[in-house]
């Protein structure tokens with residue numbers, strides 16, 4: 393048994409490395425058969441409200457929660473650049489898109505457009521005598537797009553292109569990371585029968601790879617702009633748009649802008665970082681409207697079980713798609729195709745985007761504040777413990793039932809508080825068949841993500857609060873006065889617990905917001 397465990401761990405690490413590129417491994421789905429049965433039923437529907445039971449190490453609800461909460465926002469997708477979501481969406485009629493180039497021709501092949509002209513102007517290149525060309529397009533109808541989250545236009549060898557590789561080429565091909573032209577053509581060819589007009593991505597700012605510059609868009613202007621004297625590439629043969637391939641490897645976004653681009657000494661490099669930063673936080677770049685009811689996530693362990701062993705013991709920073717099996721690629725592509733051809737249901741109507749934001753708002757700052765208070769070096773540990781307790785009480789106020797009073801020697805008396813806290817945002821959805829039955833598979837994933845995330849937040853807060861109640865630190869719930877709180881021990885324990893919780897579970901979440 394022990395041997396088997398070691399073997400499967402070794403096997404898993406081989407599969408998830410570049411060895412996965414060897415067809416022998418990738419094709420042998422038998423090797424992963426064990427995992428599919430094991431991973432396709434994530435241990436989330438446990439109705440036991442035991443405050444001491446932690447989530448499974450393979451759970452991904454918080455990762456779905458975090459990445460979905462970060463969609464179209466520049467900062468979280470810069471910090472965690474390996475995308476895991478592909479989401480159908482539209483660019484509404486009337487939206488402007490920009491494209492810079494060295495000539496006045498309209499592209500006849502897939503090229504890059506920017507949502508902000510600060511981005512496209514970088515590619516407006518020409519001599520100071522002739523000027524350069526800057527095209528403004530307008531969406532004449534809603535454009536159908538597919539959004540790749542993460543730093544999906546960063547053209548880095550080791551990660552952010554994985555999801556596009558899967559869609560365009562059917563497998564992760566890291567060595568082709570810079571084949572931008574072929575990538576654009578192949579993505580557009582794949583999406584053509586589905587009516588996809590373009591692909592939304594992010595590097596210094598958001599951009600859309602537009603498949604056909606005559607379909608669904610009209611020319612607003614093809615302006616001959618002052619070029620700031622930048623000649624060089626970007627002429628008739630150059631790509632001339634956002635995402636234009638650069639000659640050497642790109643090791644980081646800011647590096648590429650400040651040391652590796654043709655614009656290192658111009659104002660353009662700063663301007664595009666600045667315009668990108670307008671979309672740093674919620675709600676992100678709103679010119680792309682996503683349809684979360686059709687979202688596909690590679691963190692969906694039911695849809696993509698083969699990646700579960702690949703993530704084991706890895707920082708979320710390092711999660712990627714190497715090691716995905718052909719069967720899982722097929723499942724992802726089937727789901728994605730269906731989203732465009734015959735959406736299963738219109739969806740429930742639930743505003744998931746807002747629900748996720750509500751939960752982030754309720755806990756994000758407060759968790760940071762708890763850590764800040766616990767870090768206090770005032771010396772009066774009992775005061776620190778009391779201050780922390782008041783923060784816990786504020787978080788739990790809507791869930792502390794009148795009937796829940798300390799009893800017994802363990803924390804079981806607080807189980808109803810835990811349950812109420814954990815289920816309050818979503819219980820109605822599960823309870824109402826008319827709503828629940830309308831959920832698309834993507835919405836079920838979102839529901840699960842909210843439930844798992846909320847549950848773990850509530851578990852940690854309630855469990856910690858109960859420890860304070862037990863030693864009389866909550867004035868509203870007095871206990872036997874013979875107990876004397878050991879402030880030192882309590883604060884030490886809470887610090888360790890919250891920090892552990894942070895490292896194990898929410899680091900990927902809260903690190904990027906706020």
Ligand SMILES: *[C@@H]1O[C@H](CO)[C@@H](O)[C@H](O)[C@H]1NC(C)=O
Nearest residue numbers: 435437438439440441442445
């Ligand atoms: C739920 O968790 C409890 C506590 O660990 C465990 O005893 C019980 O078997 C679990 N139930 C299910 C259905 O997994």
Ligand SMILES: *[C@@H]1O[C@H](CO)[C@@H](O)[C@H](O)[C@H]1NC(C)=O
Nearest residue numbers: 400427448449450700701704
């Ligand atoms: C987590 O996933 C690994 C790899 O698939 C598996 O070996 C392990 O048993 C799983 N752990 C739990 C608790 O489900």
Ligand SMILES: *[C@@H]1O[C@H](CO)[C@@H](O)[C@H](O)[C@H]1NC(C)=O
Nearest residue numbers: 760761762763764765766767
């Ligand atoms: C608390 O202290 C830890 C360790 O010194 C530090 O890493 C963390 O950033 C601090 N947190 C806050 C909110 O001050």
